[in-house]
Amino acid sequence: MLNAIERTLEVALTGCRRIGQIAIRKLDIGGFALSHCDDEGCDDLKVFCSAPEDAIELSKFDDAGNYRPLKTAPNLRHDWRLELATLEELSCAIDHFYPGRLAVFVAWKTSQLRTTPLRETLDRQSGMYRVAAKISDEQIDNVVGNFCRSDGGCLRTILWKRNKRGTVASTKLPREKFDPLHDQTGHKERCIPLLCQEPCNLLVNECRRAVKGE
């Protein structure tokens, strides 16, 4: 029996075949094939077909071999093709490429998703991150505008606000950055959005660095 994520994924794939930088293709013989969306049509890709866990290594490093601490950064490596037998395996593999994003998408589709403003996230930090709450609004505009930008930063669609008053996360980001229907890769295709319901730990760290002048 399919779980909620697999059911939602199955429905979503009737209307689109992309999530982030990953192209999803249904195979005639059954199952699915994933690749970097830039590599669609290439027939000399390295094929992986042992397990969805192959996605852990495929998503760990960029083309230059650098570690990818942020999986939704637009630097997924190229030249691979991952073959999966079932919808369950597909769901598991996508969760390794973009951890948690399918679950958040399901929560959003079923109106169960709660968003948390940046200021609230910063205010509850402790230890070395407590100082991040001192960040100014001007610094937030710059930090969020730079760190979260789809072009070179992060492919997520921001759903959170800056504060409880509903101020926009950053005045430096285009309106499309907050639109779940917009393809953040710039390919202008229909895709499953990588939704961001709350600022991530990496952004909190960037706020901390801004406060400390690093």
Add this chain to the structure above:
Amino acid sequence: MISKSNSALLIVGHGSTVNPDSSAPTLAHAAEIRRRKLFAEVGCAFWKEESSLRDAIFLFDPASIREVYVVPNFISEGYFAQTVIPRELELNGRLTKRSSGQIWKYCDPVGNHSLVTKLLLKRAEEVAQDADPAETSLLIVAHGTDLNENSAVAAKREADKIRSLGKYAAVLNAYMEESPLVSDWQKLTRTTNVVVVPFFISDGLHSYEDIPVLLGITKEGSTRLRSPERPTTRQAMTSRVARGEVFRRNPYKVDDRSLFYASSIGTDPGFADIIIEQAAKFDSESSLAG
């Protein structure tokens, strides 16, 4: 008794923005437990990687998953297990009932489990198969002085337990940043053979570089302890294969001693069993209390 049809397991790890191997053991244990089909779903969440602890709140559909067992894959009960994880997961205590009716059960961290002692012994035996324990000292190495993580206390506890077995000539806890210092291993031990097991959840800069330098078995690498210079991502990206080499050159001959150096204890596949045990223990303790 865990009912697999409506129960999920969430394994929580620290993760890292610079160490690509930090989350590897947690993900591997999750894959193994998923393979055993003991839970309807198995997820992972990390403090410094994705899924984040905040994402984890949405990982399990309350319509089908009624109970979520949260097991911290941490070596000790400190700042993260006591403060960060409950706060980020919005847990009220050991048992939290969500507005959806979903129940979250906050289990003890893996490092608290008695099986850890057995895994330390197994690791020591594996790394020094030809060494007579009666002629061997075992060093369990933790960080020490770290942020309220109590890992130093946990390492001492494990050393005490193994020492009481009387198997090894000597069993010592040693630390990177506080006394007894691992860099003093030649003064701390008197036996021909010395086995060193890092008491960490995953391999990383400490086990690949820092401890080997402190032991004097490698000259390269960074001694970053309390250094204002933090490693850049690129520095941390030194080939994992090359870094893993340090575990494959045993024994190291230092003066007239043979030193055997193991990888971090948390990489042992047996930790998957401990994670399951911690979830089961939650229910058995609750039934005893109730």
